[in-house]
Amino acid sequence: MKNTHGISFLFLLLLSCINPSTSSNENQKIVERYYELFNKHQWEEMAKMYSEKALFKDPSLGTGIVEQNRVEIAKKYGELEALFPDVHDSIIQLYPTNTNHIVVEFVSTGTAPDNTKFTLPICTIFTIENGLITKDFTYYDNFEAAASNGKQ
Structure with a gap:
């Protein structure tokens, strides 16, 4: 009987060592698919990658954490496309963790209605649970946009 418990314990120990890398690989595939949909401007499909209600930290939404549903997410990115019809994100590096982050x-690039081009380095921390994005915390320098809107 002791031997059976020892084998079970060893099996569970090995299984716990394998799980983080599998989760990390799955999360990486989810994020790669996310950017594929983003670059195709398939906002409704991209929004389905989020949980029913997801938390966002994004300078475009203010300084705090904002909860958005899938309809609001698709609308937000549709509005972005209206401002910058050729908006495109190029992944520089993915940094998977052994957690759900x-x-x-x-780098995001695009062209404004006045034909000025922009290049904006961005960093996003995604939290993924059960195959869906539950948190999207995005960081970039929004100073110029705030300054042009009279916010500082």
Whole structure:
């Protein structure tokens, strides 16, 4: 009987060592798919990658944490496309963790209605639970946008 418990314990120990890398790989695939949909401007499909209600930290939404549903997420990105019809994100590096987080360093580019081009380095920390994005915490320098809107 002792031997059976020892084998079970060893099996569970090995299983716990394998799980983080599998989760990390799955999370990486989710994020890669996310950016594929983003670059195709498939906002409704991309919004389905989020939980029913997800938490956002994004300078475009203010300084705090904002909860958004899938309809609001698709609308937000549709509005972004209206401002910058050729908006495109290029992943520089993915930093998977052994938890349910993945950090993405990327550069966003596009053209404004006045034909000025922008290049914006961005970093996002995604939290992924049960295959869905539950948190999207995005960081970039929004100083110029705030200054042009009279906010400082």
